[in-house]
Amino acid sequence: MMDFVFKKRFGQNFLTDKNLLRGICTDAQICKDDEVLEIGAGAGALTKELCEFSKRVVAIEIDQDLKPVLEKIGAKNLTLIFDDVLKIETVKIDDMFEKTFKLVANLPYYITSPIIFKFLRESKKVSSITIMVQKEVAQRMVAKSGSKDYGLLSVSCAFFGTPLILRNVSRKMFCPIPDVDSCVVGMKVERGKFDIDADFFYSITKACFKSRRKTILNNLVEEFKFNKNQLCLLPFDFTRRAEELGVNEFVSLAKLIANINEEGKSK
Numbered sequence: 430m431m432d433f434v435f436k437k438r439f440g441q442n443f444l445t446d447k448n449l450l451r452g453i454c455t456d457a458q459i460c461k462d463d464e465v466l467e468i469g470a471g472a473g474a475l476t477k478e479l480c481e482f483s484k485r486v487v488a489i490e491i492d493q494d495l496k497p498v499l500e501k502i503g504a505k506n507l508t509l510i511f512d513d514v515l516k517i518e519t520v521k522i523d524d525m526f527e528k529t530f531k532l533v534a535n536l537p538y539y540i541t542s543p544i545i546f547k548f549l550r551e552s553k554k555v556s557s558i559t560i561m562v563q564k565e566v567a568q569r570m571v572a573k574s575g576s577k578d579y580g581l582l583s584v585s586c587a588f589f590g591t592p593l594i595l596r597n598v599s600r601k602m603f604c605p606i607p608d609v610d611s612c613v614v615g616m617k618v619e620r621g622k623f624d625i626d627a628d629f630f631y632s633i634t635k636a637c638f639k640s641r642r643k644t645i646l647n648n649l650v651e652e653f654k655f656n657k658n659q660l661c662l663l664p665f666d667f668t669r670r671a672e673e674l675g676v677n678e679f680v681s682l683a684k685l686i687a688n689i690n691e692e693g694k695s696k
């Protein structure tokens with residue numbers, strides 16, 4: 430580690446405090462039966478703790494320069510993969526685990542949201558997510574409708590569970606010290622919480638948030654070229670803006686639109 434040069438472009442801010450690292454394992458409720466996926470192993474400080482707490486760890490790290498450092502860990506229950514997590518098909522990651530896995534990570538800040546979306550929407554095996562993210566992202570993940578932080582990320586998280594901020598972490602705990610403070614956010618992933626296809630739900634929600642100034646009617650018409658009059662016949666107040674709608678209302682809206690799509694097909 431002596432002559433390692435931290436790469437800002439990979440969001441490399443490492444943790445060293447043992448109490449904090451153990452605290453993250455406790456936050457994630459890791460036990461000896463668990464298989465864990467760690468994204469961004471860095472110099473392996475969290476990886477080592479995860480190996481101690483769990484049955485098995487798969488750690489993915491993009492930076493090949495960290496190979497010698499990570500290979501030194503030498504834990505029997507550790508599988509190291511040197512690749513970009515976003516370029517690995519999620520089904521291939523799922524296949525690395527026997528049953529379910531817990532995702533635990535101090536995430537690289539520049540791709541936090543794509544990673545969250547990837548696992549929530551695509552993984553069939555992730556059972557919980559416990560991640561260190563920058564404070565602003567944590568606030569967006571847990572935000573409720575009507576607040577300034579509420580958006581597509583909040584609705585997507587609420588669709589799959591109930592994210593909670595489990596701890597605040599000062600920027601001083603990282604090396605090098607970043608410009609922002611962080612939080613650990615945890616959520617159990619509940620698939621099938623709502624009776625609607627997750628991808629369809631996501632496409633509708635995403636369209637509704639496309640332009641925050643516009644009503645959901647205008648956003649939906651622009652994105653899907655729906656007939657405005659046909660939409661207005663549905664029992665839904667389309668004059669509202671996306672940030673006013675809770676996850677249950679988005680589900681109702683998506684179901685109504687799914688019905689008109691079905692009717693259209695059967696004509």
Ligand code: SAM
Binds near residue numbers: 444471512534
């Ligand atoms: N887990 C370590 C810790 O807590 O000290 C390091 C965390 S650091 C915030 C994020 C790590 O993710 C870095 O080691 C970085 O190289 C890695 N990383 C960045 N982008 C990645 C990607 N697309 N796929 C896999 N790892 C990535």
